[in-house]
Amino acid sequence: xxxxxxxxxxxxxxxxxxxxxxxxxxxxxxxxxxxxxxxxxxxxxxxxxxxxxxxxxxxxxxxxxxxxxxxxxxxxxxxxxxxxxxxxxxxxxxxxxxxxxxxxxxxxxxxxxxxxxxxx
Numbered sequence: 001x002x003x004x005x006x007x008x009x010x011x012x013x014x015x016x017x018x019x020x021x022x023x024x025x026x027x028x029x030x031x032x033x034x035x036x037x038x039x040x041x042x043x044x045x046x047x048x049x050x051x052x053x054x055x056x057x058x059x060x061x062x063x064x065x066x067x068x069x070x071x072x073x074x075x076x077x078x079x080x081x082x083x084x085x086x087x088x089x090x091x092x093x094x095x096x097x098x099x100x101x102x103x104x105x106x107x108x109x110x111x112x113x114x115x116x117x118x119x120x
Contacts, residue, residue, distance in 0.1 A: 027102070030100055030101070030102060031100060031107075031109075034098055034100055034109055035109075037072040037073065037074060038074070038098075038109070038111045040072060041068060041069060041072055041074055041094075041111075041113065042113050042115075044065070044068045045065060045092055045094060045113045045115050046115045046117075048061050048064060048065055048092065049090050049091075049092045049115040049116065049117040050117045052083075052085070052090040052092075052117065052119065053090070053119045058083045058085060061083060061092075062078075062081060062083055065081060065092070065094070066078060066081065069094075069096075074096060074098065075096055075097070075098055076094055076096045077096065080094060080095045080096060081093075081094045082094070085119070086119075087119075088118055088119055089116060089117070089118055089119060090116070090117050090118075090119055091114075091115070091116050092113070092114075092115045093112070093113060093114050093115075094112070094113040095110075095111070095112045095113075096110075096111055097109065097110050097111075098111070
């Protein structure tokens with residue numbers, strides 16, 4: 001079988017594929033650590049909420065959450081962290097926005113934690 005007119009045009013497709021993979025890797029390196037920190041923070045807040053009954057007070061719980069946010073480099077404003085203790089339930093909410101620099105633009109990652117746990 002003789003093929004005429006083929007001159008290695010697959011190189012353009014390869015360059016496009018490599019560019020797409022590079023963009024994907026760049027975005028993953030920028031976004032995945034922020035998402036991991038957010039989910040780790042959510043797990044920590046959930047744990048603090050569950051064990052709030054054995055803590056000395058809401059001040060201690062608040063301080064531990066703010067320390068964890070600082071450790072994970074989460075820009076949590078203390079005013080946006082709310083702890084409410086009802087007769088049989090503890091509610092913790094936290095909202096924050098974390099800008100992610102993507103060189104071309106800045107994506108603002110918005111995250112809200114809303115945890116509830118019964119008090120024993």
